[in-house]
Amino acid sequence: MPKIYIVDVTNRDGVQTANLGLAKLEKTMLNIMLAQFGVFQNEFGFPTTCHEVGYLNANLELAKLGVMGKTRMEGWMRALPEDVVKSKDAVPGLEHINLSASTSDQMIDHKFKGKKSKQEIIDDAVTAVKVARDMGIKSVGVNSEDASRTDRKYLLQFAKAVKDSGADRLRYCDTLGYENPFSIYKTIREIAETVGIPIELHCHGDLGMAVACSLAGAQGAIDGGVDTYINTTVNAIGERAGNADLVSVILGARYSKGFADKYELADGIDLTKAWKLANYVSKAFNVPIPVNQAGVGMNCFAHASGIHADGVLKDPYNYELYGYEELGRGEPICRETGRIICSGQYGGVAGFIHIMKNLGIEFKDKEEAQSVLNTVRYANLSINKPISDEELIFVCQYPEIAKKILTVVF
Numbered sequence: 087m088p089k090i091y092i093v094d095v096t097n098r099d100g101v102q103t104a105n106l107g108l109a110k111l112e113k114t115m116l117n118i119m120l121a122q123f124g125v126f127q128n129e130f131g132f133p134t135t136c137h138e139v140g141y142l143n144a145n146l147e148l149a150k151l152g153v154m155g156k157t158r159m160e161g162w163m164r165a166l167p168e169d170v171v172k173s174k175d176a177v178p179g180l181e182h183i184n185l186s187a188s189t190s191d192q193m194i195d196h197k198f199k200g201k202k203s204k205q206e207i208i209d210d211a212v213t214a215v216k217v218a219r220d221m222g223i224k225s226v227g228v229n230s231e232d233a234s235r236t237d238r239k240y241l242l243q244f245a246k247a248v249k250d251s252g253a254d255r256l257r258y259c260d261t262l263g264y265e266n267p268f269s270i271y272k273t274i275r276e277i278a279e280t281v282g283i284p285i286e287l288h289c290h291g292d293l294g295m296a297v298a299c300s301l302a303g304a305q306g307a308i309d310g311g312v313d314t315y316i317n318t319t320v321n322a323i324g325e326r327a328g329n330a331d332l333v334s335v336i337l338g339a340r341y342s343k344g345f346a347d348k349y350e351l352a353d354g355i356d357l358t359k360a361w362k363l364a365n366y367v368s369k370a371f372n373v374p375i376p377v378n379q380a381g382v383g384m385n386c387f388a389h390a391s392g393i394h395a396d397g398v399l400k401d402p403y404n405y406e407l408y409g410y411e412e413l414g415r416g417e418p419i420c421r422e423t424g425r426i427i428c429s430g431q432y433g434g435v436a437g438f439i440h441i442m443k444n445l446g447i448e449f450k451d452k453e454e455a456q457s458v459l460n461t462v463r464y465a466n467l468s469i470n471k472p473i474s475d476e477e478l479i480f481v482c483q484y485p486e487i488a489k490k491i492l493t494v495v496f
């Protein structure tokens with residue numbers, strides 16, 4: 087029976103959101119947390135973008151050390167042979183990629199202004215896949231940008247061509263959030279049955295239906311006989327109205343009416359990491375979590391009205407579909423109200439040694455502490471907000487890799 091896999095794209099779609107962004111250290115922390123959460127694949131950046139290269143290579147080093155668990159680290163690029171070559175030159179350890187082509191008449195006529203014919207777009211994608219295969223890339227997804235507004239006959243032709251050239255998956259991009267759950271189910275099932283290629287669902291929230299469309303599309307793919315991969319972002323952060331929220335997709339797959347009886351989420355997801363992950367991303371992007379956000383909002387397990395409170399006290403399942411413990415909630419949040427010693431870009435070695443000792447890390451001598459502190463200072467400079475305990479511990483555990491993450495070469 088085909089299954090549903092999660093491909094998180096926060097570090098690609100999320101970071102390209104207007105007015106938002108993450109420092110490379112924050113992207114790295116997010117990669118580690120996504121691996122702990124257990125996503126199947128993490129679209130962790132742009133190998134053709136010069137300022138990403140040091141970060142990408144350093145994160146692949148971390149993956150080799152086992153820090154990224156079983157999660158596949160995948161890079162995004164245009165579906166052009168030259169982008170594949172450039173990516174592999176810059177990031178030689180890259181093993182998984184997604185290639186993006188625009189396929190709708192709207193994009194071909196009004197973005198490319200007739201520079202490329204429909205056949206040329208297929209030819210470029212096919213050649214890019216073949217080049218990637220020849221260069222030893224292990225998995226290749228091909229994205230159809232604006233798939234939901236693409237002529238169906240052409241989309242099927244595109245999907246078949248990339249499949250025949252060796253692509254593993256087609257990413258169906260509902261780039262403008264144009265689909266509804268009924269329409270996407272039908273379309274995805276048709277592609278699955280006609281072409282037989284595994285399908286990624288990439289849905290946006292412009293009409294407020296990104297999660298519903300992702301789950302309905304997944305049903306269409308599985309009913310059509312193929313594996314399916316849902317693209318998510320943490321806290322739904324993504325371009326314009328955002329993407330399908332990671333935690334909501336998991337909750338929907340596990341708890342929506344009848345879904346789990348027929349459709350199976352691949353193993354490996356540890357939902358108890360949701361609270362920590364969502365809060366880290368909120369802090370890193372500086373975007374608060376809405377109180378009513380599914381699973382991780384402050385009000386998700388709060389009950390005020392007499393009838394509800396009475397009902398929950400008798401049995402939580404009277405008014406809750408799932409328990410807060412499943413999301414890793416329930417620990418009180420402690421905040422120091424007495425003396426606080428901080429470290430960061432202007433910190434000194436005595437304070438730093440004191441802080442790290444309290445976090446369980448000791449240095450062999452003052453020189454070693456001073457050397458790591460220098461990296462911590464740069465790390466703090468790059469994130470430009472108070473450095474968290476997790477970030478401090480990471481820099482202390484991997485000071486040399488942290489330096490590579492923080493280094494940008496022009």
Ligand SMILES: [Zn+2]
Nearest residue numbers: 099261288325
């Ligand atoms: Zn997108």
